[in-house]
Every structure is written in structure tokens, then in C-alpha cells.
Amino acid sequence: MSFAAHVVVMLKPGIADPQGQTIERALPALGYEGVTEVRVGKHIELRLDADDAEDATRRVNQMCERLLANPVIESYEVSVR
Template structure:
């Protein structure tokens, strides 16, 4: 029987990739007086729910989803957390 899972996915640029959005935010922070901020990197946060027979199956599916659609593996890294969803009774 399939179980419901929720994935929390974080996609970030690889450290070697320039981040113009992060640079712009850092400049804005400096302009606002936050001179102690040394580096800003911008990423994406994605939540999705899915059904799978086992947690291992759910992890494989989320990994494929990230690799094939949500992240560009050439310039981005991703990681995710997976939680089994409990039914309200």
C-alpha cells in the first residue's frame, strides 16, 4: 500500500558558479548598513508531496525529479529532506 511523503528540496548554485543575484543582495545589505555580511548566495526551496510504496522508493523518485527537472546538475547542487506524512484521524 502506498504511503504519502513530503519532500523539502533545496537547490543551490555550485560554489564555482557566479551568483549575480547574491551579489546584488549583498550590495543592498551593505547599502543598508549591514557591513558584516561577507557573502550571499541565492537558491530555491521547493516542497512536494508524493506517494510511494517505501521510503527508499520515495527517495529514488525525488532524486530523479531533482536531477531531471528541478536542478541543473551542471551548475546547481541539490539536497532534500523526506518525511512520511501521517493521516489525521
């Protein structure tokens, strides 16, 4: 069976996020005050063959550990449907 998976990869809390900081500093100049806690991560979509949803989730989690994320500084969330 074929499954669609979404992965969200974010820097862990406490890890500096220069992209987010840059956006946060740029927004007031465009007239957007009061925007805080900007964090930028990755959103990955993919399609994979697997026996069932559980198998698909397990495989995508492994892909995150080995390739899609850096588990030292990033956390990830997998959803399969």
C-alpha cells in the first residue's frame, strides 16, 4: 500500500534559530508589531510503500533519525495517512 507522510522538523527549544530571528526583526519594519517566538523549521512531504500505517510511521521515523533530521539539535513529528 502507498501512504502519504508529513514530517515537521524543528530546532529544539534553546537552539538558536537565526532564520526565525531575522524574520522577527524584519516584521516591525513592514508594520507588523507584536510578533514574537518566530521559529523556522522544515516541512517534508513524501509518499512511500508500506504494509500498513504503523509500518509506514516506523520507517519514516527511521528516515528522520538517519537523514531527514539532525536528532542532536532538531526534533521531528511524523504523521502518516
